[in-house]
Amino acid sequence: MFPDSKIPEGPIGEKWDKHKFDVKLVNPANKRKYDIIIVGTGLAGASAAASLAELGYNVKAFSFHDSPRRAHSIAAQGGINAAKNYQNDGDSVFRLFYDTVKGGDYRSREANVYRLAQVSVNIIDQCVAQGVPFAREYGGLLANRSFGGAQVSRTFYARGQTGQQLLLGAYSALSRQIAYGKVKMYTRSEMLDLVVVDGKARGIVTRNLITGDIETHAAHAVILATGGYGNVFYLSTNAKYCNVTAAWRAHKKGAFFANPCFTQIHPTCIPVSGDYQSKLTLMSESLRNDGRVWVPKEKSVAERLRKGEIRVADIKEADRDYFLERKYPAFGNLVPRDVASRNAKLMCDEGRGVGSTGLAVYLDFADSIKRNGADWVAAKYGNLFEMYEKITGENPYELPMRIYPAVHYTMGGLWVDYNLQTTVPGLYAAGECNFSDHGANRLGASALMQGLADGYFVIPYTIGDYLAKTPPTPVTTQDPAFAEAEAGVRARIDQLMSINGTRTPTEFHKALGHIMWEYCGMARSAEGLRHAKAEIQKLKREFWSDLKVVGVNADLNQTLESAGRVADFIELGELMVDDALDRNESCGGHFREEYQTPEGEALRNDDDYAYVAAWEYQGENQPEKLNKEELQFENVKLTQRSYK
Amino acid sequence: MAGSNPNAKPMNLTLKVWRQKNRNSEGKIVDYQVKDISPDMSFLEMLDVLNEDLLHRGEEPVAFDHDCREGICGSCNLFINGRAHGPEKGTTTCQLHMRKFSDGDTITIEPWRANSFPVNKDLSVDRSAFDRIIQAGGYISINTGGTPDANEIPIPKEISDRAFEAATCIGCGACVAACKNASAMLFVSAKVSQLALLPQGHVERKSRVENMVAQMDKEGFGACTNIGSCAAECPVGISLENIAILNREFLAAKATSNNLS
Numbered sequence: 001m002f003p004d005s006k007i008p009e010g011p012i013g014e015k016w017d018k019h020k021f022d023v024k025l026v027n028p029a030n031k032r033k034y035d036i037i038i039v040g041t042g043l044a045g046a047s048a049a050a051s052l053a054e055l056g057y058n059v060k061a062f063s064f065h066d067s068p069r070r071a072h073s074i075a076a077q078g079g080i081n082a083a084k085n086y087q088n089d090g091d092s093v094f095r096l097f098y099d100t101v102k103g104g105d106y107r108s109r110e111a112n113v114y115r116l117a118q119v120s121v122n123i124i125d126q127c128v129a130q131g132v133p134f135a136r137e138y139g140g141l142l143a144n145r146s147f148g149g150a151q152v153s154r155t156f157y158a159r160g161q162t163g164q165q166l167l168l169g170a171y172s173a174l175s176r177q178i179a180y181g182k183v184k185m186y187t188r189s190e191m192l193d194l195v196v197v198d199g200k201a202r203g204i205v206t207r208n209l210i211t212g213d214i215e216t217h218a219a220h221a222v223i224l225a226t227g228g229y230g231n232v233f234y235l236s237t238n239a240k241y242c243n244v245t246a247a248w249r250a251h252k253k254g255a256f257f258a259n260p261c262f263t264q265i266h267p268t269c270i271p272v273s274g275d276y277q278s279k280l281t282l283m284s285e286s287l288r289n290d291g292r293v294w295v296p297k298e299k300s301v302a303e304r305l306r307k308g309e310i311r312v313a314d315i316k317e318a319d320r321d322y323f324l325e326r327k328y329p330a331f332g333n334l335v336p337r338d339v340a341s342r343n344a345k346l347m348c349d350e351g352r353g354v355g356s357t358g359l360a361v362y363l364d365f366a367d368s369i370k371r372n373g374a375d376w377v378a379a380k381y382g383n384l385f386e387m388y389e390k391i392t393g394e395n396p397y398e399l400p401m402r403i404y405p406a407v408h409y410t411m412g413g414l415w416v417d418y419n420l421q422t423t424v425p426g427l428y429a430a431g432e433c434n435f436s437d438h439g440a441n442r443l444g445a446s447a448l449m450q451g452l453a454d455g456y457f458v459i460p461y462t463i464g465d466y467l468a469k470t471p472p473t474p475v476t477t478q479d480p481a482f483a484e485a486e487a488g489v490r491a492r493i494d495q496l497m498s499i500n501g502t503r504t505p506t507e508f509h510k511a512l513g514h515i516m517w518e519y520c521g522m523a524r525s526a527e528g529l530r531h532a533k534a535e536i537q538k539l540k541r542e543f544w545s546d547l548k549v550v551g552v553n554a555d556l557n558q559t560l561e562s563a564g565r566v567a568d569f570i571e572l573g574e575l576m577v578d579d580a581l582d583r584n585e586s587c588g589g590h591f592r593e594e595y596q597t598p599e600g601e602a603l604r605n606d607d608d609y610a611y612v613a614a615w616e617y618q619g620e621n622q623p624e625k626l627n628k629e630e631l632q633f634e635n636v637k638l639t640q641r642s643y644k
Numbered sequence: 645m646a647g648s649n650p651n652a653k654p655m656n657l658t659l660k661v662w663r664q665k666n667r668n669s670e671g672k673i674v675d676y677q678v679k680d681i682s683p684d685m686s687f688l689e690m691l692d693v694l695n696e697d698l699l700h701r702g703e704e705p706v707a708f709d710h711d712c713r714e715g716i717c718g719s720c721n722l723f724i725n726g727r728a729h730g731p732e733k734g735t736t737t738c739q740l741h742m743r744k745f746s747d748g749d750t751i752t753i754e755p756w757r758a759n760s761f762p763v764n765k766d767l768s769v770d771r772s773a774f775d776r777i778i779q780a781g782g783y784i785s786i787n788t789g790g791t792p793d794a795n796e797i798p799i800p801k802e803i804s805d806r807a808f809e810a811a812t813c814i815g816c817g818a819c820v821a822a823c824k825n826a827s828a829m830l831f832v833s834a835k836v837s838q839l840a841l842l843p844q845g846h847v848e849r850k851s852r853v854e855n856m857v858a859q860m861d862k863e864g865f866g867a868c869t870n871i872g873s874c875a876a877e878c879p880v881g882i883s884l885e886n887i888a889i890l891n892r893e894f895l896a897a898k899a900t901s902n903n904l905s
Binding site for chain 1: 707786844
């Protein structure tokens with residue numbers, strides 16, 4: 001059976017401990033003979049770089065930012081889950097594991113998720129020791145809050161800036177190793193290809209974004225920690241530079257790409273305001289703890305509201321539909337993200353949306369302010385309220401927030417085995433860029449957990465097993481594979497620069513995003529997906545014949561950077577559509593209109609689709625080959641998810 | 645699609661933008677006109693409009709740093725009409741919206757001005773000096789693993805909250821740009837205070853402040869003369885109190901130093 005996920009034998013609770021004992025170790029004196037390249041220095045990359053350097057390996061770390069502190073991990077707001085059970089409310093490693101597998105709609109690998117839940121507790125200890133100022137209670141101990149998809153309070157947070165504080169913690173650990181000379185940091189340096197020698201990952205090709213210099217770097221192993229690909233939709237909550245290029249280049253060199261169609265649409269984002277919109281801004285899911293989601297009961301009332309004939313205050317309590325509380329009384333406003341998003345879309349499809357576009361629902365804090373006071377709300381969510389007001393010009397203390405779902409996270413990514421190794425030996429993937437732990441839907445506050453689990457506590461163990469079997473002889477860039485990869489990168493840049501067409505990279509990116517959002521977004525159908533595939537193929541031809549890039553390569557050239565990334569997004573987009581077409585079921589963030597229950601919930605097909613779809617590249621313009629990793633569930637019972 | 649304010653009228657603006665080919669060349673202000681700018685646009689979206697226009701005309705777009713566009717990554721760094729991050733208090737450039745401007749306005753856009761922040765191109769500057777200051781000591785020297793349980797050391801909420809406030813610095817460099825001396829004291833003090841306030845940071849508090857201040861001086865940042873423009877222009881409200889804490893920490897370290905170097 002291929003691919004082999006290398007899940008250790010034994011009961012779920014013992015797999016990781018057993019595996020840690022079974023893997024080979026690298027002698028402390030030999031560690032300094034190994035070079036490791038890490039691409040991306042967000043949560044996963046920075047934590048891996050610091051931890052591996054502490055162990056004694058030589059690390060070369062690469063970031064396209066001017067500093068590792070800019071990585072988009074920094075924007076994560078709500079928190080990080082850990083099975084500490086500090087609140088005495090019934091949490092445990094098993095419960096976090098169970099919630100994560102269930103929340104992922106049973107499309108993740110049990111063994112990986114269990115390990116994630118196990119190491120979650122170590123992450124909090126590590127971060128506190130680094131000086132991460134998590135929120136605390138008056139007694140001096142750590143505070144927790146609850147988050148969507150869970151009925152316990154296990155989320156640790158630092159106001160609405162948890163990602164920032166965790167990233168700065170990892171960045172400080174990384175900075176320490178840079179100072180010691182154990183990490184060589186390459187900033188403003190973008191990976192443009194992977195170098196494979198004798199079937200193993202041996203290095204990368206990069207472009208210096210300031211000088212345009214193309215460089216090659218060799219190592220005994222390569223770790224990609226390059227984030228998600230949500231920007232394939234153009235508009236998303238991702239930062240503008242987030243891209244799939246490093247992962248896609250690795251895919252084209254043999255790394256399978258798993259479940260690309262599993263994308264998460266986050267329910268609470270600030271709605272689009274115009275065609276000029278360059279990105280979307282998330283309002284933390286934690287707001288759903290105290291805010292109530294509603295739309296008018298009657299379509300006619302919503303219409304008058306949109307036209308400005310009536311105001312929010314004119315709508316009586318009895319005329320408001322708190323649709324999440326109505327449909328899901330057990331979880332109410334705290335249902336998982338995919339459920340909340342789909343219901344918001346349903347309300348708007350019914351014509352009951354609000355805001356001038358009708359593509360928004362209310363998130364209302366009036367009750368919470370009445371119950372707890374505005375100061376209490378400000379202490380908890382002040383920075384989010386300020387951000388909302390800056391962007392929309394409206395005061396959320398007086399008017400309910402308008403929110404709408406937006407692309408936020410990608411559960412799919414490079415296929416990895418239990419060791420986080422891709423199908424290219426020596427190439428690892430950590431954090432959002434792998435497909436690992438979230439199945440078809442990620443629970444809130446689990447992205448930070450996974451990024452740091454991979455970087456601090458998984459890769460440092462598993463990569464040793466590979467290196468111990470690799471001779472500690474120095475690696476160089478002398479192999480012809482380096483020159484070949486470098487020539488390929490140069491040729492591609494020359495091609496992008498020489499098309500001399502009429503349309504800008506941004507225009508192509510917007511066109512792609514439109515196709516993806518319409519046909520491969522919150523709701524998908526076989527017919528729509530087939531149409532999208534044809535549209536993307538057409539767009540690809542137009543891109544390579546009508547692209548316009550000005551300036552030169554030997555310079556800071558942001559248009560050229562963008563062009564290369566959009567080219568890769570177009571190819572990824574087609575694979576996402578193929579994957580969505582293959583999966584004739586609805587699960588988590590993947591909702592196929594043909595497959596739903598009579599109540600409109602996602603209808604899974606466990607008999608035929610309880611697998612990871614791992615796509616294998618076959619060459620330019622060739623259909624990719626689908627490999628299936630069948631998922632085994634021994635500890636979690638597959639049920640129709642119910643949050644009612 | 646209309647925004648939150650459907651009655652807001654589009655604006656026409658004159659932009660005076662700093663253009664500089666690279667670090668070694670001289671720069672100059674170039675005038676551009678932008679039309680039909682929606683008040684609901686962010687400032688950077690307005691620059692996107694300019695850049696798409698330039699690209700269509702075959703001219704090089706204006707290079708500027710940005711990324712998250714939600715005020716947290718610290719990438720964006722424009723000096724707008726003589727102020728770091730522009731006219732709105734407590735706001736990064738990316739969160740500044742065009743409703744703060746009026747039809748017919750002339751807007752001057754420059755990069756951060758400081759010797760320690762050389763210009764890469766146009767409005768993009770090199771802030772790696774900040775990274776080197778953190779590398780000099782802006783961390784707690786612990787390795788991964790082997791740390792005590794997170795609740796083993798209780799920390800008073802007031803202390804933890806103050807450390808958090810200091811830790812919210814986004815490293816954008818507005819404090820340096822706003823300071824007539826191009827001093828980095830607010831940036832450095834934010835990290836020094838955060839770690840000096842927390843018990844976990846006490847072990848290295850003396851060497852930390854000495855090493856970070858030494859690196860700050862080495863990078864060529866100016867001295868602090870207690871004017872306070874840094875805190876006034878800081879987009880995330882880092883308090884001047886941190887500079888007082890840094891000074892106290894620095895004096896205490898110098899008076900009792902166990903840093904033998």
